[in-house]
Amino acid sequence: xxxxxxxxxxxxxxxxFTSDKNRKCSEIGIERSVxxxxxxxxxxxxxxxxxxxxxxxxxxxxxxxSEVVPFLFDDIRFKNELYTFDSKALTVEINxxxxxxxxxxxxxxxxxxxxxxNNNTNLRLDNLPTSGFIFIEFDTDNWSNLPKGNVTKxxxxxxx
Numbered sequence: 001x002x003x004x005x006x007x008x009x010x011x012x013x014x015x016x017f018t019s020d021k022n023r024k025c026s027e028i029g030i031e032r033s034v035x036x037x038x039x040x041x042x043x044x045x046x047x048x049x050x051x052x053x054x055x056x057x058x059x060x061x062x063x064x065x066s067e068v069v070p071f072l073f074d075d076i077r078f079k080n081e082l083y084t085f086d087s088k089a090l091t092v093e094i095n096x097x098x099x100x101x102x103x104x105x106x107x108x109x110x111x112x113x114x115x116x117x118n119n120n121t122n123l124r125l126d127n128l129p130t131s132g133f134i135f136i137e138f139d140t141d142n143w144s145n146l147p148k149g150n151v152t153k154x155x156x157x158x159x160x
Contacts, residue, residue, distance in 0.1 A: 002138040003103040004094065004149065005044060006113050007065065011130040012057040021083060025060045032131040032157035033061050037068035039155045040133045046071035048103040053082040062107045082108050087115035097143040123151040131157045
């Protein structure tokens with residue numbers, strides 16, 4: 001069994017906008033991520049394999065979760081390849097996870113997350129909201145050949 005947790009970055013700010021990659025989380029985004037992290041705490045194994053986009057808003061979201069869950073921020077692998085909006089590029093990164101890993105947590109972006117969920121699980125979403133949390137179980141031992149996954153938990157800030 002492989003478990004994949006997708007966590008979309010917090011709502012970001014356009015204040016002092018320099019580039020998309022350098023956008024920071026907004027105050028409301030931070031508040032929402034704290035709420036979601038608290039609600040998701042029991043679903044996140046602090047020994048999981050953590051991966052994160054190199055975008056500032058994704059890193060800030062990972063920091064929030066690392067403080068709430070808690071897990072070691074130093075355990076997060078930052079990958080430029082996860083700064084993607086394309087589900088095929090996201091799938092390549094997921095398929096490359098070592099089979100020794102049973103649970104992976106990724107902090108990243110839409111529409112890559114929404115498209116991945118819609119194409120690879122039993123759940124259909126119009127849009128994974130910012131700070132959204134999805135827990136997917138795959139009945140396999142091989143990350144490189146994932147069957148259709150079963151979403152067992154969703155946590156959205158608007159529902160808290």
